Amino acid sequence: MTDQPEQQPAPLHVFLSDAAEAALTQLRPGELDVVEKLVERLALYPRLGIPVPGGTDPEVDDYTARTDPASDTGDRISVVYRVHEGMKSVFVTWVIAGP
Numbered sequence: 001m002t003d004q005p006e007q008q009p010a011p012l013h014v015f016l017s018d019a020a021e022a023a024l025t026q027l028r029p030g031e032l033d034v035v036e037k038l039v040e041r042l043a044l045y046p047r048l049g050i051p052v053p054g055g056t057d058p059e060v061d062d063y064t065a066r067t068d069p070a071s072d073t074g075d076r077i078s079v080v081y082r083v084h085e086g087m088k089s090v091f092v093t094w095v096i097a098g099p
Helices: 018-024 029-044
Strands: 013-016 050-052 060-066 078-084 089-096
Touching: 013 018, 013 029, 018 089, 029 078, 029 089
Parallel strands: 013 089
Antiparallel strands: 050 060, 060 078, 078 089
16 A cells, blocks of 8 residues: 555547537536536546447447536536547537527
8 A cells, every 4th residue: 555646547638529619609608617617527537428339430439428507507418529548539529408
């Protein structure tokens, strides 16, 4: 046993698709805040979401994650993303908000 703190892995790079970027511009401030917090967590814990089966690339894993409720609307936003370990990156493909 050592007294050294456990090393946290280096965060992955997070990229947003054009569609995800466009969706962010439509969110209310509280919704945008919870999406940004989720994206920050995904950089450290990329397998936080629910796996989406059926991907065609064996080096890429697809996931869906939901935010905490937004402070202003109470809504939860879905974020669809891909994890590419080889490239040390998370690629957010969709940000889905609405009823």
